[in-house]
Amino acid sequence: MVRANWGRIFAIVYLFMLCYAPQVASSTSQNNVIIAVTQLPENFSPYANSPLSLSYAHLFFDPLVRWGINGKLEKRLLRDWRVIKPGVIRFYLKNNIYFHSGNRLTSNDVLWSYAQIKKRAKFKFFFSAIKKISRVNTHTFDIDSTLSQDELLDYLSDFFVLDEQYYTHLNVENSPFPPITRSTALMPMVSGTGPYKLRAFNINLALQVTADKNYWDAQENTLDITFLKIKSQRARVYALLSGDVDISHAVLKKQIQSIEVEKNKQLVSIGSSRSFYLSLSGKHSSLLKVASARKAISLAINQQGMLDNILQGLGHINSTYSPLLTRESIGLNNEYNVKKARELLTKMEISSQQLTLLTFKSNRVDHEEVLKALKNMLQRVGLQLLVTQTDSKDEWLKTMEHYDLTLSTWQSSLMDRKNIYKSLFADSLLAPYLGPLYAAQSTLNRDDFFKKLLQQQRVILLFSVDELWGADRKYAFKNIFSVNEVPYWQYLRVKK
CATH class of the missing domain: 3.40.190.10 (Periplasmic binding protein-like II)
Structure with a gap:
């Protein structure tokens, strides 16, 4: 049929x-x-x-630079760059590059493209640390930012230049x-x-x-x-x-x-960097405020089993994105021990409890299977999951704080470590959960703070999924x- x-x-x-x-x-x-x-x-x-x-x-556009097949940054529309003073980098476009319309690429197109970026909140976020872009001449422009050179170049790998005259x-x-x-x-x-x-x-x-x-x-x-x-x-x-x-x-x-x-x-x-994240919030659940309860949930989850049976081994546990996790982070949450999980919950005199979970709908089969596996594994230690699914980002943002757990996926095309964490904390489905926790402290950077959340089982990074x-x-x-x-x-x- x-x-x-x-x-x-x-x-x-x-x-x-x-x-x-x-x-x-x-x-x-x-x-x-x-x-x-x-x-x-x-x-x-x-x-x-x-x-x-x-x-x-x-297919249709070139970025200023891009990440290559060999893992190195490649010059595309840019011929070169140099630091001219702290915070300001001068960029030089390649000569004799033409748009499909026949118009010649100039620095005016770069400035106009940047103006389009600033009109849209989704993209404005990525370039918020850029103070201004100034034209020097036909093929030269300066970028004034608070970013390091590595951070800026990473962002410029997503900076596609548009044809100002045409549009x-x-x-x-x-x-x-x-x-x-x-x-x-x-x-x-x-x-x-x-x-x-x-x-x-x-x-x-x-x-x-x-x-x-x-x-x-x-x-x-x-x-x-x-x-x-x-x-x-x-x-x-x-x-x-x-x-x-x-x-x-x-x-x-x-x-x-x-x-x-x-x-x-x-x-x-x-x-792939597409990864499954499980967040555990103690805002409404007294159970999840307790570290040993969160540890029990982590112990009840068979990450390797899900990887083998759901993904046929085509993914990775706790090494989802090499720039995202340090060596010390690897293996923080992937111990599987149902007996130990039950013992921890028994000491708390918990035999059965219902937890609510919010997840974002996905047409990928692996998402549904991961959700089903989580329900079954937590049921084995006496925890019942009441699942709500949504396909509305607005609804997710408005309601996720009312749930005990969330299951979401996230991936990034960025490669610089600081940029990745900035995106995770501000532009992922986890952002409404991570943002307030991060803002409530002032001593740790995002990198170290995320590691702390992993150690405390406030976030469980399940695995990445290969494409x-x-x-x-x-x-x-x-x-x-x-x-x-x-x-x-x-x-x-x-x-x-």
Whole structure:
């Protein structure tokens, strides 16, 4: 049944290709790769209300710098930089870089892009420590900030430069970045300096991009790409196994073996910073105010068992993000001892108690399985979980303080240690819990304070989850990912 439904979907998408990009439909599969994904962009700006994910943003735009595949920081639009006085760094743009529109990149585009960032609270947070950006000349600008050079460069890896002339001349009321429902190469609504141009788009079906032959860093044999929207995880893998798509994102654990036994398919596991966090608040529960009770909950949780049975071992315990945790933090919470947990609770004369837990809804299967496992494990030591799920961030922010526990996931593309902790404490689902605790003390930095929360079992960092992809073996796929899990699609190649 699933295969039959998938066949109809592919027929519709092929019709889309014929209508909007006949040159793609007639090209050989060697020049075009089809990738099954869960979501397509709602907007083609990295700074819109519903911004491009980094995976898509790097198609159309270049950042000033980026984290490379080898873990080192790479210069992209920047040629160089130097400190000219304390707090001020001068940056030099590369010459002769052009946007897709044909406009030449200048420092004016950097300043205009920064102005767009400041209009949106989500992005303004990341650059709040920047006092100002000043134009020096056509290809030079200064950044005055309270950040160290390493912190600033890390943030600039998410600073995508937009085409000021192009966007300011669009005839769009109120916003140069309207939601897009259809766009073709004849009516482009995106202009960046990135390796790909937009060819065709339907928000319900597919996104097609073509390699920009005039790209400033163009390389031979760059593939054109069709991102095909298939929300069903099973349908994505069926499409891969049947050869209708070349690559599939978000593979189910039950389908791992199906891919591995296929001689012409490969399972690719990419280490990820996406991690599960369990917070334990004593605000409303007298039980959770007691350190031994929080310790008992930690002892009752079989992290290794969840990793092995839910994730098939494709993840990591307490080493979720190497810049986030120190060596001393590793292993703080992953002792599993049900007998000891029961003994601790028995000493407190607790035989049964109900705790409330709030979790953010997720369409990822592993989220539901982790939630189910937690309920079963705590039930073994006499603790009943009453679970509430929400898919509203506003509701989460308003109500999470009323719950005893929360289960959430978080990940970051940042690599500098201070930046990561700043983001965790201010921009994650845990922020409403962490923020007041951190503000109530003044002696520890975020790094040491988070370690203290781990030691006290006020936060239990369960494990990180690898990103799973299925792909045709003809592609050299794994080596396109940066150290912070961003796929640089222009490096995807057919194996020789």
